[in-house]
Amino acid sequence: MRILLINTNRKVDFLAAPPLGICYVAGAAEEAGHEVKVLDLCFAGAKIRRILRSTIASFDPQVVGLSVRNIDNVNMLHPVEYLHEIEEIRELVGRSSTAPVVVGGSGAGLMPERVFTRLQADYIVVSDGEVSFVRLLSAIERGESPKGIPGVGLTVDGRFHLTPPELYDFRGKTPDLGRWVDTRPYQQIGSSYNIQTKRGCRQQCIYCTYNQSLEGSTLRLRSPLEVVDEIEEALDKYRPETFEFVDSVFNDPLEHSIEILEEIIRRPWRANFTAMGVHPRNLDDAYLDLMWRAGFRSFMVTPESASEKMLRSYRKGFTARHVVKAAEAINKTAFATWWFFMIGGPGEDNETLQESLDFALRYLQKNGGPATHVAHYFVGVRLYPGTRLWDMALKQGFIDEQCDPLKNLWYVSEDLDLDRAVEQMTRAASICPEIYLGFDERILVFSKAAAIFFKMFGFPKPYWKYFTPVNRFGLWSGLRFMYRPPNISGMIRDSLRRQGYQGRLIQQPAVW
Numbered sequence: 001m002r003i004l005l006i007n008t009n010r011k012v013d014f015l016a017a018p019p020l021g022i023c024y025v026a027g028a029a030e031e032a033g034h035e036v037k038v039l040d041l042c043f044a045g046a047k048i049r050r051i052l053r054s055t056i057a058s059f060d061p062q063v064v065g066l067s068v069r070n071i072d073n074v075n076m077l078h079p080v081e082y083l084h085e086i087e088e089i090r091e092l093v094g095r096s097s098t099a100p101v102v103v104g105g106s107g108a109g110l111m112p113e114r115v116f117t118r119l120q121a122d123y124i125v126v127s128d129g130e131v132s133f134v135r136l137l138s139a140i141e142r143g144e145s146p147k148g149i150p151g152v153g154l155t156v157d158g159r160f161h162l163t164p165p166e167l168y169d170f171r172g173k174t175p176d177l178g179r180w181v182d183t184r185p186y187q188q189i190g191s192s193y194n195i196q197t198k199r200g201c202r203q204q205c206i207y208c209t210y211n212q213s214l215e216g217s218t219l220r221l222r223s224p225l226e227v228v229d230e231i232e233e234a235l236d237k238y239r240p241e242t243f244e245f246v247d248s249v250f251n252d253p254l255e256h257s258i259e260i261l262e263e264i265i266r267r268p269w270r271a272n273f274t275a276m277g278v279h280p281r282n283l284d285d286a287y288l289d290l291m292w293r294a295g296f297r298s299f300m301v302t303p304e305s306a307s308e309k310m311l312r313s314y315r316k317g318f319t320a321r322h323v324v325k326a327a328e329a330i331n332k333t334a335f336a337t338w339w340f341f342m343i344g345g346p347g348e349d350n351e352t353l354q355e356s357l358d359f360a361l362r363y364l365q366k367n368g369g370p371a372t373h374v375a376h377y378f379v380g381v382r383l384y385p386g387t388r389l390w391d392m393a394l395k396q397g398f399i400d401e402q403c404d405p406l407k408n409l410w411y412v413s414e415d416l417d418l419d420r421a422v423e424q425m426t427r428a429a430s431i432c433p434e435i436y437l438g439f440d441e442r443i444l445v446f447s448k449a450a451a452i453f454f455k456m457f458g459f460p461k462p463y464w465k466y467f468t469p470v471n472r473f474g475l476w477s478g479l480r481f482m483y484r485p486p487n488i489s490g491m492i493r494d495s496l497r498r499q500g501y502q503g504r505l506i507q508q509p510a511v512w
């Protein structure tokens with residue numbers, strides 16, 4: 001059959017994400033004998049309708065797959081929803097083709113029934129796509145019911161029916177991203193060539209979905225040789241400027257990541273690497289040295305808090321001491337690192353918030369060391385069904401059973417004095433240019449122009465590391481807080497009120 005796979009993600013900024021998942025699925029479908037085309041709409045801009053219409057007219061697909069990556073941007077202080085854009089794409093597909101529409105991707109897996117219904121899909125695939133999608137295709141081809149295929153959802157007798165996904169071995173699969181997708185526009189804006197070394201996440205963080213419908217909690221490791229062969233081949237064929245490891249946590253299990261780093265070092269070529277989701281527990285001098293020798297110059301660290309109480313509350317599996325030790329070790333190097341903190345989980349109060357801010361002031365602020373940092377503080381924890389935090393939020397009245405999880409739903413600790421919290425964060429950000437607050441994400445709209453400038457003047461990547469000098473200039477010139485939302489605590493309260501929360505945080509008097 002002719003299969004058209006469409007990347008619906010159109011978020012273009014320094015964090016633009018090449019659609020790796022769709023390439024795994026495309027490869028599997030082709031191997032099963034189908035004729036496959038990938039249409040990446042990320043950089044389609046205003047030409048999207050024309051591109052969609054002409055691709056469908058010329059390829060005449062028998063099945064259309066839509067990849068849904070993001071539902072929203074998980075940012076309470078600068079909320080953006082993406083589903084309506086995807087709905088438009090779905091509608092455009094429906095106008096040009098009668099082929100059945102299959103929805104897949106991480107966004108689809110988070111809340112399958114809601115996404116399935118909202119996008120008026122014929123089928124949905126949850127978790128790993130390769131095996132389930134191929135089985136679904138052969139059922140469609142033979143005119144059989146796909147009911148019962150693991151990971152496939154559909155309407156049966158007027159009701160949504162999903163067979164729980166099975167998680168398959170993740171070896172021997174090479175997605176060949178550069179074959180299916182033109183990665184050059186991604187590189188131009190500062191993004192990378194994606195590589196996945198494993199699936200599954202064995203962390204137990206109370207708010208997270210990775211270990212559930214997305215990847216499951218059982219680790220499925222690729223062999224280091226296979227991973228590095230993939231990198232070598234991509235380097236040879238597509239010459240990307242940077243590779244990015246997109247595992248949920250790159251350095252867990254530690255030994256697996258060490259083997260990959262050592263294998264890269266053994267090869268005769270050199271390349272640049274970065275990674276998101278680096279666990280602070282294992283970041284000592286020896287590991288950082290290995291990363292550096294392998295070609296890493298930057299990475300993201302995700303402690304979520306520097307307070308012992310909060311790390312325990314989030315069940316992060318490491319301590320505040322690990323976070324400090326990681327920062328101390330990094331500060332001896334020249335890495336650029338981006339740290340993420342999530343303010344407002346269960347038990348967060350103004351003291352624990354201050355501990356996380358003091359951590360940035362003490363360890364992440366440029367104080368002579370070679371490393372450069374960005375420290376990002378988000379307020380509010382996004383609620384997803386199936387997580388431990390979802391149940392806590394239900395019990396504590398943040399949400400009720402009727403809430404639509406496709407809408408931004410948040411948990412914010414009732415122990416926080418919101419006005420004081422906003423004051424604490426802005427005070428810290430006004431003396432520490434490394435600190436970014438949720439609403440600063442608005443600056444990402446300048447990514448395109450900034451990327452052209454950085455490229456023209458040969459600024460080294462990653463481009464996000466220039467957030468800090470931009471802030472420094474903002475503080476010096478007085479621009480830094482000129483355009484901040486006028487009533488941040490009011491925004492948080494409004495958002496909670498919209499989801500039906502009636503509790504203490506709303507009743508606090510606003511001081512703005």
Ligand code: B12
Nearest residue numbers: 011016017021065067070071072104105106125128129246
């Ligand atoms: C790595 C990562 C990042 C990196 C990306 C780096 C890069 N160069 O790509 C960084 C840190 C930059 C990032 C940024 C963001 N991220 Co992110 N990210 C992830 C993460 C951990 C892995 C994504 C990945 O590449 N997986 C590997 C590929 C191979 O897997 P996959 O895409 O899921 O594909 C498989 C299946 O889904 C399926 N499949 C995929 N497409 C299709 C299509 C069809 C038809 C079928 C049948 C199957 C199918 O088959 C594939 C193979 O098995 C996920 C969480 C997770 N564990 O999934 C979050 C996640 C995708 N991110 C998320 C978000 C919100 C964001 C941001 C919006 C955050 C922000 N405020 O900026 C941005 C958006 C960036 C963008 N331009 O889209 C959310 C999305 C959920 C939501 N609420 O919308 C997730 C799920 C995390 C979470 N639970 O909060 N992210």
